[in-house]
Amino acid sequence: MRELFARLRSYKAGNIIIVFAVVQITCVVASLLFPREFAYTDTSSIQTLLKSLSPIAIVSVGVGILMIAGEFDLSVGSNFAFTAYIMALIYQCNYSEWVAVAAALALGGFIGLLNGLITLKAKIPSFIATLGALMFWRGMLQIISGGRTESMAPGGFFENIFAGNIGPIQAQFIWAIAIAAMGYLLLERHRLGNHIFGVGGNVESAKAIGVSPNTVKMACFIIVGVLAALAGVISTARVYSVSPDQGRGYELQAIAACVIGGVSLTGGSGSVLGIFLGTALLFTIQSVLLLLRAPGFYLDMFMGILIVVAVIFNRLTKKDKG
Numbered sequence: 168m169r170e171l172f173a174r175l176r177s178y179k180a181g182n183i184i185i186v187f188a189v190v191q192i193t194c195v196v197a198s199l200l201f202p203r204e205f206a207y208t209d210t211s212s213i214q215t216l217l218k219s220l221s222p223i224a225i226v227s228v229g230v231g232i233l234m235i236a237g238e239f240d241l242s243v244g245s246n247f248a249f250t251a252y253i254m255a256l257i258y259q260c261n262y263s264e265w266v267a268v269a270a271a272l273a274l275g276g277f278i279g280l281l282n283g284l285i286t287l288k289a290k291i292p293s294f295i296a297t298l299g300a301l302m303f304w305r306g307m308l309q310i311i312s313g314g315r316t317e318s319m320a321p322g323g324f325f326e327n328i329f330a331g332n333i334g335p336i337q338a339q340f341i342w343a344i345a346i347a348a349m350g351y352l353l354l355e356r357h358r359l360g361n362h363i364f365g366v367g368g369n370v371e372s373a374k375a376i377g378v379s380p381n382t383v384k385m386a387c388f389i390i391v392g393v394l395a396a397l398a399g400v401i402s403t404a405r406v407y408s409v410s411p412d413q414g415r416g417y418e419l420q421a422i423a424a425c426v427i428g429g430v431s432l433t434g435g436s437g438s439v440l441g442i443f444l445g446t447a448l449l450f451t452i453q454s455v456l457l458l459l460r461a462p463g464f465y466l467d468m469f470m471g472i473l474i475v476v477a478v479i480f481n482r483l484t485k486k487d488k489g
Contacts, residue, residue: 279392
């Protein structure tokens with residue numbers, strides 16, 4: 168058993184795999200022992216959990232890739248809501264839903280591009296640049312919306328592909344898995360992934376082998392923007408509407424998921440599997456608290472504890488490996 172744990176911990180996402188497995192086993196056993204009081208394995212509970220984590224998981228993959236490159240994006244929540252709202256407005260003007268989706272994704276990429284330009288060309292820390300973007304786009308959304316919720320329910324193939332079901336599995340969860348798989352291939356099987364790790368780990372070394380840090384980081388900013396917009400599209404398709412208040416707190420939840428999943432705050436290390444499991448762990452805890460009828464603020468407490476413990480644990484692991 169000790170050898171198994173040692174072997175698991177040697178992988179990039181080893182720590183979060185162990186923690187996630189322990190939490191899941193504990194919850195399943197508790198559900199089997201107390202099925203009425205703790206219906207964790209109930210089909211409706213599982214489906215609710217998968218629906219809730221899917222948009223954040225998509226956003227977190229983008230945020231995690233950018234963090235590995237050594238930068239942050241605090242504007243993903245505003246991007247999520249703004250692009251989804253613009254999509255709904257375009258659809259209300261009798262354009263095809265696919266035109267509206269394409270416009271939303273393009274706008275998300277443009278927001279990411281702007282964040283990259285401000286950060287890299289003006290040499291402003293990404294934390295500050297994207298904090299400003301968070302407030303700017305949220306303000307723009309309030310001006311455009313006037314606080315009103317817009318509906319979008321095209322139905323048909325659009326609804327099936329973004330909010331339908333394939334057997335017991337919802338389409339949005341399949342999208343989250345697909346995005347995670349593409350993120351894995353990008354980071355672990357593509358040259359750009361090597362450059363992302365290199366730029367986040369040591370900029371000067373990356374420059375020495377001919378890598379352009381600004382080009383790599385700009386690509387990551389655009390990826391984050393597009394994925395935030397995609398998450399907004401999927402969320403809107405699920406609930407048939409978009410509110411100006413949607414996406415609030417997504418940026419902190421995404422960063423928390425990445426840190427819990429083993430992504431370094433200083434860049435250069437992390438994995439998509441860790442990011443995905445970090446997101447799943449956050450929402451597992453949320454589901455457990457809901458089943459236990461605990462007050463909502465308990466989630467914030469646990470999230471804070473998890474972030475601190477994860478950072479300490481990751482640092483200790485790095486020392487052990489060093």
